[in-house]
Amino acid sequence: MAKINCSVTNCSHNKSAICYANIVNISGGAATKECNTCCDSFLDYKHYSNLTNNTNDSGPCDALVCSVETCVYNHNKACTADGIQVDSHGDEPKIYTETNCATFKHR
Ligand code: SF4
Numbered sequence: 078m079a080k081i082n083c084s085v086t087n088c089s090h091n092k093s094a095i096c097y098a099n100i101v102n103i104s105g106g107a108a109t110k111e112c113n114t115c116c117d118s119f120l121d122y123k124h125y126s127n128l129t130n131n132t133n134d135s136g137p138c139d140a141l142v143c144s145v146e147t148c149v150y151n152h153n154k155a156c157t158a159d160g161i162q163v164d165s166h167g168d169e170p171k172i173y174t175e176t177n178c179a180t181f182k183h184r
């Protein structure tokens with residue numbers, strides 16, 4: 078299973094619902110719900126086109142940094158979940174704040 082599965086198909090890093098960014102940053106401060114979190118690495122395909130061939134190792138992303146320390150999976154800004162699911166609030170987000178980490182679980 079890929080480390081980062083993502084339904085945000087209008088992101089430049091997304092190929093077949095898997096993230097191919099070099100690194101993904103999830104943020105959300107003191108989130109209490111998954112909708113308080115977001116993927117800071119989102120880039121709108123309309124502006125950045127397809128970047129899934131630009132990765133260092135051309136494989137799916139397995140580098141994940143997360144600042145949401147209110148999540149049970151967060152230990153020292155690393156995510157200990159086997160994998161995460163990233164979704165969006167609407168069909169095609171225009172800005173990163175419309176995305177979220179659906180795997181978030183409040184401590
Ligand atoms: S929204 Fe985030 S997790 Fe999803 S493909 Fe883009 S960079 Fe990767």
Ligand code: SF4
Pocket residue numbers: 103114141143144145148149150151152155156157158161178179180181182
């Ligand atoms: S599951 Fe929790 S620790 Fe992992 S990326 Fe999502 S919010 Fe961060």
